[in-house]
Amino acid sequence: MEFFIPEHCPKCKGEGKKLKFENLLHNLKDIAKLEREKTYYFCKNHACDVVYFSGLQTFSNDDLIRKTAYKSADLDATICFCFGYTIAQADEIHFEEYEKKKARFCACSVRNPSGKCCKKLFKSFLQTQV
Structure with missing residues (x-):
């Protein structure tokens, strides 16, 4: 028996971050396995391949519509879910432009698999490009 x-x-x-059900609906390829009455969490450990979990049920980056750079270093992994920016595009984007767009059209609470703003993650990738 597993506890x-x-x-x-x-x-x-690792400790997870509780999510709104809508967050999973917007990010998973296949929502048939979801149960509305369950509580789902985002695994905050970068090294763990689990993105979402509820009890023993887990979802990985492969289950997402777009991979998150929070869990993957692949160049096609997304660093900004509002505008679809990937790791490969990080050095092409000016942070000031990004902030202006984000202020007007941010929807991280549902688009980002973590359920929080991607600004910190985005900024960390810009700094690694310098």
Whole structure:
């Protein structure tokens, strides 16, 4: 028998971030396995391949419509879900332009798999390009 702590990832045992159900609906390729009455979490551990979990049920980057750079270093992984920017595009984008667009059209709470603003992640990729 396998035991788990509800708000901790069943793979890495790290603490998860509770999500709105809508976040999963906007980001998973196949929503048939979701159950509205369950509570889902985002695994905050960068090294763990689990993105979402609820109990022992898990979803990885492969289950997402667009891979998140939070969990993958692939060049096609997304760093900004509002505008679809990938790691490969990070050095082409001016941060000031990005901030202006983001202020007007941000929808991170549902578009970003983590359910939070991607500005910090985006900025970290810009700094690695310098």
